[in-house]
Amino acid sequence: MARIGLVTVLYKCDEVLPDFFKSVSIQNHKDYILYLIDNSASPATDEMIARCLAQYPVTAYKYVNTGGNIGVAAGNNTGIKLSLQDHCDHVLILNNDIDIEQEYMFSQLVSLADEKGEDMIVPKIYYYGEKKLWMAGGYMDEWRALGVHYGMNKEDSPAFNVAKHCTYSPTCFMLVKKEVFEKVGIMDERYFAYYDDTDFVLRATRMGYRIFYDPSLVLLHKVSSSVGTNSPFYVYYSNRNKIYFIRKNFRGFRRYFALGYTLLSRVAFWLSFDKVRKQKLIQGLKEGFRMKPGNT
DSSP states (O other), rough: OOOOEEEESSSOOOOGGGHHHHHHTTTTEEEEEEEEEOOOHHHHHHHHHHHHHHHHSSEEEEEEESSSOOOOHHHHHHHHHHHHHHTEEEEEEEOOOOOOOOOTHHHHHHHHHHHHSSSEEEEEEEETTTSSSSSOOOEEEETTEEETHHHSSSSSOGGGGOOOEEEEEEESEEEEEHHHHHHHHOOGGOOOOOOOOHHHHHHHHTHHHHEEEEEEEEEOOOEEEEOTTTTTHHHHHHHHHHHHHHHHOOOHHHHHHHHHHHEEEHHHHHHHHHHHHHHHHHHHHHHHHHHHOOOO
């Protein structure tokens, strides 16, 4: 039986942990290690973890207190490295703001990886509490440097029930074969948060690895339960990292087109923001141009 390393990064997420632990506990595939990478450094989070483990037992887990918020990318890397050290066959990167009702989720992911030879596997994802899609696979728009979700904010339909390979998916719930990390590398920690997974997926697909979307697997996503999509934190890092992502991964006319598109599209955002968010937007864009692209 293949062993899965489950990697989740904790940060201001106490309210979502009961559903997360329940989702892991109900799985019929029991050969896994859950890596809890805690960026919260909060006694309240420690207490919540203890209560959840008592109510929803898991096969095995390892808890790592990072001592503070080292970022999503570095947090995921901590868990990925531990998974590889512990000889896990696959790594499942998963947000803890998810809810899984299918007890066969893990077993089907393993079957697709081991029997069908799929490199990276993602399910259909709905918004929590709604019947609208958050993601049904996706594609990388390299001209705009965007990872685009198929079906986002749409009602589900037969068109989204076709299993297929795609060129993009976020890693909020993605099974990755260990050889992908061994060949592609891990997350670029310069991102801290946002675009680290987009960068990883782009590097992997450029090396020939494929993402398989399986619509028979379904989960619910409590989107942005820890930070928010319009917070000053998000405004700064999403814009900084978009510029860094383009400068790192694209060349020639495509790079300049993507940069031009990004800067022009930010004008509308800037006009709608308050003073604090306007400052964070400008700071993020400037820092994105200052950052030195690395090899990861």
